Amino acid sequence: xxxxxxxxxxxxxxxxxxxxxxxxxxxxxxxxxxxxxxxxxxxxxxxxxxxxxxxxxxxxxxxxxxxxxxxxxxxxxxxxxxxxxxxxxxxxxxxxxxxxxxxxxxxxxxxxxxxxxxxxxxxxxxxxxxxxxxxxxxxxxxxxxxxxxxxxxxxxxxxxxxxxxxxxxxxxxxxxxxxxxxxxxxxxxxxxxxxxxxxxxxxxxxxxxxxxxxxxxxxxxxxxxxxxxxxxxxxxxxxxxxxxxxxxxxxxxxxxxxxxxxxxxxxxxxxxxxxxxxxxxxxxxxxxxxxxxxxxxxxxxxxxxxxxxxxxxxxxxxxxxxxxxxxxxxxxxxxxxxxxxxxxxxxxxxxxxxxxxxxxxxxxxxxxxxxxxxxxxxxxxxxxxxxxxxxxxxxxxxxxxxxxxxxxxxxxxxxxxxxxxxxxxxxxxxxxxxxxx
Amino acid sequence: xxxxxxxxxxxxxxxxxxxxxxxxxxxxxxxxxxxxxxxxxxxxxxxxxxxxxxxxxxxxxxxxxxxxxxxxxxxxxxxxxxxxxxxxxxxxxxxxxxxxxxxxxxxxxxxxxxxxxxxxxxxxxxxxxxxxxxxxxxxxxxxxxxxxxxxxxxxxxxxxxxxxxxxxxxxxxxxxxxxxxxxxxxxxxxxxxxxxxxxxxxxxxxxxxxxxxxxxxxxxxxxxxxxxxxxxxxxxxxxxxxxxxxxxxxxxxxxxxxxxxxxxxxxxxxxxxxxxxxxxxxxxxxxxxxxxxxxxxxxxxxxxxxxxxxxxxxxxxxxxxxxxxxxxxxxxxxxxxxxxxxxxxxxxxxxxxxxxxxxxxxxxxxxxxxxxxxxxxxxxxxxxxxxxxxxxxxxxxxxxxxxxxxxxxxxxxxxxxxxxxxxxxxxxxxxxxxxxxxxxxxxxxxxxxxxxxxxxxxxxxxxxxxxxxxxxxxxxx
Numbered sequence: 001x002x003x004x005x006x007x008x009x010x011x012x013x014x015x016x017x018x019x020x021x022x023x024x025x026x027x028x029x030x031x032x033x034x035x036x037x038x039x040x041x042x043x044x045x046x047x048x049x050x051x052x053x054x055x056x057x058x059x060x061x062x063x064x065x066x067x068x069x070x071x072x073x074x075x076x077x078x079x080x081x082x083x084x085x086x087x088x089x090x091x092x093x094x095x096x097x098x099x100x101x102x103x104x105x106x107x108x109x110x111x112x113x114x115x116x117x118x119x120x121x122x123x124x125x126x127x128x129x130x131x132x133x134x135x136x137x138x139x140x141x142x143x144x145x146x147x148x149x150x151x152x153x154x155x156x157x158x159x160x161x162x163x164x165x166x167x168x169x170x171x172x173x174x175x176x177x178x179x180x181x182x183x184x185x186x187x188x189x190x191x192x193x194x195x196x197x198x199x200x201x202x203x204x205x206x207x208x209x210x211x212x213x214x215x216x217x218x219x220x221x222x223x224x225x226x227x228x229x230x231x232x233x234x235x236x237x238x239x240x241x242x243x244x245x246x247x248x249x250x251x252x253x254x255x256x257x258x259x260x261x262x263x264x265x266x267x268x269x270x271x272x273x274x275x276x277x278x279x280x281x282x283x284x285x286x287x288x289x290x291x292x293x294x295x296x297x298x299x300x301x302x303x304x305x306x307x308x309x310x311x312x313x314x315x316x317x318x319x320x321x322x323x324x325x326x327x328x329x330x331x332x333x334x335x336x337x338x339x340x341x342x343x344x345x346x347x348x349x350x351x352x353x354x355x356x357x358x359x360x361x362x363x364x365x366x367x368x369x370x371x372x373x374x375x376x377x378x379x380x381x382x383x384x385x386x387x388x389x390x391x392x393x394x395x396x397x398x399x400x401x402x403x404x405x406x407x408x409x410x411x412x413x414x415x416x417x418x419x420x421x422x423x424x425x426x427x428x429x430x431x432x433x434x435x436x437x
Numbered sequence: 438x439x440x441x442x443x444x445x446x447x448x449x450x451x452x453x454x455x456x457x458x459x460x461x462x463x464x465x466x467x468x469x470x471x472x473x474x475x476x477x478x479x480x481x482x483x484x485x486x487x488x489x490x491x492x493x494x495x496x497x498x499x500x501x502x503x504x505x506x507x508x509x510x511x512x513x514x515x516x517x518x519x520x521x522x523x524x525x526x527x528x529x530x531x532x533x534x535x536x537x538x539x540x541x542x543x544x545x546x547x548x549x550x551x552x553x554x555x556x557x558x559x560x561x562x563x564x565x566x567x568x569x570x571x572x573x574x575x576x577x578x579x580x581x582x583x584x585x586x587x588x589x590x591x592x593x594x595x596x597x598x599x600x601x602x603x604x605x606x607x608x609x610x611x612x613x614x615x616x617x618x619x620x621x622x623x624x625x626x627x628x629x630x631x632x633x634x635x636x637x638x639x640x641x642x643x644x645x646x647x648x649x650x651x652x653x654x655x656x657x658x659x660x661x662x663x664x665x666x667x668x669x670x671x672x673x674x675x676x677x678x679x680x681x682x683x684x685x686x687x688x689x690x691x692x693x694x695x696x697x698x699x700x701x702x703x704x705x706x707x708x709x710x711x712x713x714x715x716x717x718x719x720x721x722x723x724x725x726x727x728x729x730x731x732x733x734x735x736x737x738x739x740x741x742x743x744x745x746x747x748x749x750x751x752x753x754x755x756x757x758x759x760x761x762x763x764x765x766x767x768x769x770x771x772x773x774x775x776x777x778x779x780x781x782x783x784x785x786x787x788x789x790x791x792x793x794x795x796x797x798x799x800x801x802x803x804x805x806x807x808x809x810x811x812x813x814x815x816x817x818x819x820x821x822x823x824x825x826x827x828x829x830x831x832x833x834x835x836x837x838x839x840x841x842x843x844x845x846x847x848x849x850x851x852x853x854x855x856x857x858x859x860x861x862x863x864x865x866x867x868x869x870x871x872x873x874x875x876x877x878x879x880x881x882x883x884x885x886x887x888x889x890x891x892x893x894x895x896x897x898x899x900x901x902x903x904x905x906x907x908x909x910x911x912x913x914x
Contacts, residue, residue, distance in 0.1 A: 026479045027820050028454035064444050068748050071738040076806045077450065078813010081738075097813050099451035106448050113440055129751025129776075136707045137754050137774040143591045201454065210448075217440040247702075249587040280533065281512060282525045291521070294577055297584045320584060347525075354531030362482045362548060365821050 004364050006387050008197075008374060009204065015220045016192025019211055020374045020384055022199040024367065030200035032104040033093040033371035035379040037195075038188035040168070041087045041161035041308050042227060046175065049131070049168015052085040053176055054184050056127040058092065059083070063114025067123060070107055077103055087162050088307050089379055095368045098201035102210050105198075109214035112194070115185055121178055128173055135167045143248045144420050147316070151256040154240040154416040155312055161230060162308060190221035197374040197384075200367035230308035232258065235414035243419045250297060251319040253329055255336075256416040259313045259409045262305035263381045265393070269405035270303050270313055272397045275352040276344050277301045277335060278315065282351065284335050285317070293331060295323035307380050313409060329417065340407035343399035353395050360391045456816040458842040459649075459825055464658035470641035470668055473829055474657035475649040477822055483551045483650030484822040485558060487565055487665070488830050490643040492541040493616040494686040494765060500630050501611065502618015506578060507631040507638075508538035511545075513574040516567035523564055532557045534564055540616055541764045542834045543638050548823060551651055558664040566668060568635060570628040582623050589615075590898065593709040593875040594774065596700060601711035601873040604698055605768055607689045612767065641669040643683075645833045649822040683836065685765035690715040692869045695891030700898060701878035708780040708876030709773075712787055714869050716769030719762040719835045725848040726856040727864060731759045732807040733857065734794050735771060739806070741790050742771065750786070752779040760864070764835065769864070777877050781884045784872060788890070791870075794861040798854050812846045 008022035040051045061067040074081045079096035094104040139145040149165040156162040196215070198207050236258050260266040278285045278301035289296035301315035319328050344352075363369045370387065377386040461475040493504045512534065514520050527534045532549040534557075545565045549557040589595040599615060606613035618626065646661045692714060721727060728736075735742045735758025742756045752775045761767035771791070775783040819825050832841050870891070878895045886893055 027816060028456050029817050029820060063441075064447070068739055068744065072806060075737055075739065075810040076813075078810060078815070078817070080814060080817060095817055097453060097816060099453045100813075101451075102448035103450065106444070110444050113444060126748065126751045130747055130754055133707070133752070133774070133776055134754035136776060141593055141705060141707045141709075141774065143588070213443060217443065247591055249591050250584060280524065280528070282521045282528055287521065291574075291577070294580075297581055318588075320580065321587070347529075351525060351528035355528055355533065358482060358531035358533075358548065358550065361550070362821070362823075365480060365482065367820070 004361065004388050004391055006364065006370055006374070008384065010378070010384055013191065013212065013216055015216065015218060016190070017211075017215050018195040018378055019208070020195065020197040020378060021202065021204045021207055022197070022370060022374065023202055023204055024199065025201050027367070028098050028201050029095060029367055030098045030101045030198065030202050031093065031095045031367040031371035032101070032108065033091060033197045033199075033368070033375045034108055035089050035091045035195045035375035036188060037193045037379050038090055039086055039088045040164070040166040041230070042188065043161070043164070043168075046172060047180065048164045048172045049166070050172070050176055050180060050184060051090055052166050052168065053128065053131050053173060054181060055083045055085045055090050056131055057119065057124060057181055058111055058115065060123040060127060061118035062111040063117035064110050065107065065118070067118070070111070073103060073107060079104065085166055087166060091372070091375065093368060093372065101198070101202060101207065105210050106214050108196070109218065112189055112191065112215065113218045115189065116182055119178060119181060124176070124178060124181060128176065131167075132170060132173060135170070139167060144246060144252055146244065146246070147254045147418060147420070150242060150244065150418055151254060151312065151314060151416055154242065155236060155256050155258050156232070156310070160232065160309065162306065187221065187224065190224065191215055191218050192220040193224050195375045195378040197371040197378075199371040199374065227308075232309035234258065234260070234310075234408070235411065236416070237413060239412050240416045241419070243421060245423045246420050248420055248422055250321065251325055251422065252316055252420045253319070253325070253332065254316045254418040254420070255314060255332065257313045257409050257414050259303065259311040260405075261307050261309070261311055263307070265401070266405040266408065267303065267305060267311055268393050269397045269401040270409060272349070272352050272356065272394060273339055273402045273406050274301045274303055274313070275355060276348050276402070277339060279352065279355065284339070285315075285332065288335060289317060289328065289331050293327075295320055295328045295331065299332070325419070333412075336406070336410040340403060340410055343403050346399070349399055349402075356394045357391060360394070458819065458845070461829060466641070466658070466662050466666060468641040468666060468668060468670060470665060471645040471833070472658045472661045473645055473647040473833070474652060475647075475825055475829065476652045477649055477825060478651055478653065480650045480822050481551055482548055482822065483554050483648060483652070484546070484548050484826040485554065485561065485646065485648045486544055486546040486826050486830050487561060487644065487646045488833055489543040489638050489640065490541070490683060490834055490836075491543050491638050491640070492539050492764075494540045494611040494763070495637075496611070496634065498609070498611065499622065500625055501614050501622040502582065502616070503626050503630050503634045504538040504543065505617040506575075506582065506623070506626050507570075507634040508536040508543060509578050510570050510575050510631055511536045511564055511568040511635070513578070514569045514571050515563050516569060517563055519569075523560060527557070527560050530557055530560075532560070534560060536564065538616075540612070540767070542830070544830065551655060554648070554655060555660050558660055562664040562668065565665070566639065570631045570635070572628050575626070575628045575631060579623055579626055582617055583620065586620055593702065593705065593707070597709040597711050597873055597875040600698060600700060600875070601713070601770065601871065602768060604696065604871040604873050605691060605713070605715055607691045610688045611686050612688050612763075612765065613691070639669040644668065647826050647829050647833065649826040649829070685718055688715060688765040690869060692871045694868065695870045695872070697872045697885060697891045697893045698874070699878050699882065699885065699893065699895045700875040701895055702875055703877055703879060705777060705875070705877040707774045708777055708783075708874050708881070710775060710780070710783060710787075711770050711772055711873045712784065712870055713768055713770035714866050714871060715766050716760040717762055717864060718764060718766050720837070721762070723856065723860050723863070725845070726852045726860040727760060728811060729804065729807045729849060729852045730794070730857045730860040732811060733799055733803050734758050734790065737807060737810060741794070742787065745786050745790060746773065746775070746783055750779070750782070752776060752783050756787075777880050780874065780876060780881045781888050784890055785888065788867065788870070791865055791867055795858070795865055795867070798858050801854065804852070804854055804857060808849055808852060811849045815846055
């Protein structure tokens with residue numbers, strides 16, 4: 001197979017908007033993807049969940065677009081769309097038939113320029129309710145639903161911005177005001193804080209002139225605050241454990257580790273390690289704990305790339321009924337320790353490489369994926385060409401690289417272990433006749 | 438021009454590029470197995486899918502779950518590749534081999550670089566034709582399924598899905614049960630039962646191999662013929678009814694008047710809701726009108742249900758509605774999770790939207806929005822070989838005309854306001870709705886009772902205790 005070759009231009013408008021255009025006429029579709037360099041890491045105590053609530057407000061209308069009309073216009077144009085928020089960033093994207101590109105650009109420009117013209121208390125209150133229901137349905141009413149929040153609390157100190165979850169707390173969501181929304185918008189939703197990628201069936205000169213037309217006059221914010229130092233010691237220093245009682249029938253162990261930031265070669269090595277540890281039926285953890293010892297119902301191990309001081313690596317194993325939880329934990333930890341102690345075999349490494357290669361090539365077939373990655377690498381690493389080099393970096397990871405990175409990261413004094421246990425009856429406060437479901 | 442002047446002029450669309458669903462070439466091998474090849478230049482990762490018109494709805498009730506378990510067990514070892522060796526051999530090609538079974542069909546699939554298609558097809562053939570179903574691994578997978586059923590009970594959204602279909606269909610319909618089997622049937626699924634299921638799958642006359650991607654320089658029928666020319670020739674599917682795999686299963690409604698089943702989960706912060714009835718089979722004659730109608734009701738982001746319950750009331754993060762179309766009539770459902778205090782109001786609003794869909798015509802703007810979306814998004818759906826192959830798999834499974842996908846956009850464009858209303862009146866039945874919920878009954882039961890949505894039944898379940906289920910004996914092969 002040949003390496004990815006995503007050809008693109010990378011420029012800045014006078015107001016600082018970074019514009020990346022990549023032409024590909026294979027299908028009559030075009031993806032527009034705008035990343036704002038603002039996420040939940042920019043939130044301050046008492047205002048958690050705000051970046052994400054704001055993302056919802058971005059669909060409530062702007063100067064020339066009515067409430068929810070953004071969705072209506074994109075869908076009527078035959079397009080798909082959404083927005084997401086995470087620790088490091090907020091993104092918005094549309095994929096449309098190529099003759100509708102100008103509409104997508106206009107919609108993004110209108111809300112970047114004039115969001116506050118449409119902002120009102122009723123819409124904010126409505127989206128606050130929607131977000132609270134999102135929190136209930138995605139976390140609070142889900143078995144094991146608190147694991148990610150708890151890992152963040154253990155892995156990052158209380159004064160670190162990754163300590164609190166992106167969804168925020170109910171109290172803070174309640175406290176968000178119109179003034180907060182306006183201030184957040186004025187501070188962060190400026191062209192010089194955004195990367196706009198356009199990928200697909202596009203004529204670059206035409207696209208550039210539309211971008212100039214719709215975005216070119218939006219004023220920059222010369223005073224975007226610089227985030228404080230987020231650097232962290234490379235390891236947490238001592239194992240951190242918590243037992244959580246939840247409405248679950250089977251115990252589940254979650255493991256978390258502080259890891260090098262996105263862009264660090266050791267992070268790439270950990271991604272390959274994760275494939276060898278838990279990527280499919282031939283992987284180490286699956287083979288040992290699910291197939292052979294049969295003490296786990298399922299296993300997982302994965303990386304989550306971040307830029308602010310540390311990334312995280314996490315995994316879990318669900319215990320089979322009656323399984324010895326201590327043996328399950330020991331088995332999981334032994335495999336993590338082993339991959340840091342001895343090199344993976346040539347066969348394991350070549351299988352992992354081949355799978356990653358297919359996966360990457362498959363992902364990059366889609367224009368929306370390419371647009372997302374270009375904006376991501378530009379926003380987080382100031383290096384959009386990583387879209388072409390990332391696969392090569394994975395394939396260059398050696399057995400020694402994996403061993404070294406695993407030994408540095410997957411160690412007991414850098415480990416968080418959450419043990420989810422079925423609620424005991426005393427904890428539910430119910431009687432025999434009325435056992436909780 | 439000022440920024441205000443620039444932004445106040447809405448752009449109009451350019452001229453659309455023409456788009457046609459990619460053409461495929463059909464070859465029938467001497468065995469009767471069909472090969473569908475679709476060339477997609479510039480797509481280096483090829484998707485290949487062996488599909489058999491034989492699914493979970495074709496199995497006898499007493500071994501419900503056998504087809505799904507057989508699919509899961511096939512990657513546990515084959516004649517020439519014991520254990521996970523076949524999976525590993527695939528990985529060396531950068532290929533992940535999948536075996537899946539649903540209600541209607543059984544599939545063995547792989548995504549692989551075009552240059553390695555030949556080797557991948559050989560592995561796919563080995564997997565499809567020669568699984569060994571080792572007793573010890575089958576026992577483990579059975580236990581995993583039983584354990585998963587415990588997890589279903591604990592997860593409100595999975596619990597409500599299971600309770601909903603159990604409420605809709607009579608017990609003699611396969612659709613009343615989970616496709617992967619339940620606590621009664623899974624313990625019966627021995628290796629011999631799975632081997633029996635596998636034999637029924639080996640029928641070239643009900644099988645197609647569908648391959649899509651950049652096929653330049655590849656003779657797909659020859660490659661498939663070399664790998665799978667004898668598929669079904671060794672172990673015949675003798676004893677299988679000739680029309681199994683094309684005949685819709687029994688799927689009668691168990692509901693003849695509105696009912697409410699509320700599964701009590703004390704302290705729930707939300708109520709998981711499903712509202713619906715027995716719906717439609719895929720081969721419904723007014724398929725395209727139904728698609729447009731369902732988009733307006735609960736498919737679009739700005740569907741009537743979303744605009745009402747999310748964007749106006751804020752009761753939910755999201756609400757949708759639609760028809761799960763199978764070979765037989767799968768469920769029609771409204772699906773959402775709402776904050777506990779809004780449970781009764783959410784049911785009322787959902788029922789009102791269902792009635793309004795039947796009673797009043799959609800506006801021209803609503804029709805245009807749905808139609809334009811379905812027509813416009815069509816090319817976006819088929820950017821990758823995997824998506825094209827999946828769509829052709831559906832055409833084969835449901836025995837649809839060869840031009841089903843090429844005429845899709847024309848058909849949708851032809852749907853009228855009257856056709857949408859007729860589809861709603863014909864296919865939405867407020868007089869036999871099942872309303873099934875998982876939530877805090879203490880908080881809402883009194884209001885539910887007085888709302889009078891239908892006969893109310895509140896069910897309190899015991900939480901499955903640790904270490905009781907999910908252990909069956911291993912057995913020798």
